[in-house]
Amino acid sequence: MNTDPEFLYNLWYVAAPARAIAPGKTLAKTILGQKLLFGRDSAGAVFCLRDFCPHRGMPLSYGSFDGDKIECCYHGWCFNTQGQCTAIPSLTPEDNIDLTRIKTASFPCREADGLIWVFIPPPKARAPEPLPELPAFPIALPGGHRHVDSVLFPCSLDHAVIGLMDPSHGPFVHASWWWRSRRSMHLKQKKFAPVGMGFKMVAHAPSSNSRAYKILGAEGERTTEISFQLPGLRTEHITIGQHHILLLTALTPIDAHTTELHQFMFSTLKLINLLKPLLTLFGKAFIRQDLEIVKKQQQGLLGDHPGLMLIGDADQQALWYYKLKKDYLTAQETGQPFENRLKEKTLRWRS
Numbered sequence: 001m002n003t004d005p006e007f008l009y010n011l012w013y014v015a016a017p018a019r020a021i022a023p024g025k026t027l028a029k030t031i032l033g034q035k036l037l038f039g040r041d042s043a044g045a046v047f048c049l050r051d052f053c054p055h056r057g058m059p060l061s062y063g064s065f066d067g068d069k070i071e072c073c074y075h076g077w078c079f080n081t082q083g084q085c086t087a088i089p090s091l092t093p094e095d096n097i098d099l100t101r102i103k104t105a106s107f108p109c110r111e112a113d114g115l116i117w118v119f120i121p122p123p124k125a126r127a128p129e130p131l132p133e134l135p136a137f138p139i140a141l142p143g144g145h146r147h148v149d150s151v152l153f154p155c156s157l158d159h160a161v162i163g164l165m166d167p168s169h170g171p172f173v174h175a176s177w178w179w180r181s182r183r184s185m186h187l188k189q190k191k192f193a194p195v196g197m198g199f200k201m202v203a204h205a206p207s208s209n210s211r212a213y214k215i216l217g218a219e220g221e222r223t224t225e226i227s228f229q230l231p232g233l234r235t236e237h238i239t240i241g242q243h244h245i246l247l248l249t250a251l252t253p254i255d256a257h258t259t260e261l262h263q264f265m266f267s268t269l270k271l272i273n274l275l276k277p278l279l280t281l282f283g284k285a286f287i288r289q290d291l292e293i294v295k296k297q298q299q300g301l302l303g304d305h306p307g308l309m310l311i312g313d314a315d316q317q318a319l320w321y322y323k324l325k326k327d328y329l330t331a332q333e334t335g336q337p338f339e340n341r342l343k344e345k346t347l348r349w350r351s
Helices: 157-165 211-215 270-274 276-301 313-334
Strands: 011-017 026-031 034-040 046-050 069-071 078-080 085-087 109-112 115-120 146-153 187-195 198-204 222-229 233-240 243-255 258-267 345-350
Touching (some): 011 146, 011 243, 026 243, 046 109, 157 222, 157 243, 157 258, 157 276, 258 270, 258 276, 313 345
Antiparallel strands (some): 011 115, 026 034, 034 046, 078 085, 109 115, 146 258, 187 345, 222 233, 233 243
8 A cells, every 4th residue: 555645645645537337237446555445335325445455455346336335356255335235155053153244344435416525535534524625616506516537647647737727838839720839928917715624716718729619609608617626537617608617627546657647527517518529639639739748747756856947927827726735734744724825916927
């Protein structure tokens, strides 16, 4: 198990799109270096257990699940969806074994808005009671998010977050006819404010060099508000008149060197729903461009290298992320409530 001290524990993480687990099925995932087994019972409720049989260490994901109990493939030990052992086939009537004392760890798991969330406490620690609320979204999401894509990035959560919030790489990495180009670069000025466990780019008119917004065609005033929350949630809330588009990008660390990016979308615009196959292709292309850049970056980070630089307002969001993370780790270490100490600020950069 990876117990990297820079992991952020006692937080909710997006594990998978809800549709990834059908009733009576399981899904093995690694999150924060921990091997986990997600499942959905016959009643439709999701659960999460450590992917580990306490008998001989066999991953339970190799076993079978009937919608009620998981059976280990090695010796047939059975566990319910709370991780409690319910049967050991090799026992005889004379064996005096209390099965209630045999468990595999369970993790708080919730389904909401088309997402499956898991709460990860520190290794060998219990989740706090009561649990914190799931991250909230700026609008209600009837029907939940629609999954766009999930991709593994070969980098730490830190590098994934900084890339996600970087406002100046677009004209270079994402240059295209339908988005923007180097020729369209111009000075931008945006107001930022602290919010929850992160910060937001206060609602503003969309960038004049983002052609995608013009294609949507709906009438009315257009605004965009972008927010970031620990551990790695970015939401972009677009309003067009009375309509809403909500884009969610969730970064979940697999281990110290791999991060999974999940992207989801919600919209009240019928055109968006009709164009979903085409928009999904654009979204996937966008993510693949980021993936290729990250792969190239990792080559530069191999071996000894000079310290990395964060310069100017374009890199201020990265600095805020590191400050938020440091303050959260300090709060966890001292047992004090987390306090967001960021201040409102207007940033200027070219992109």
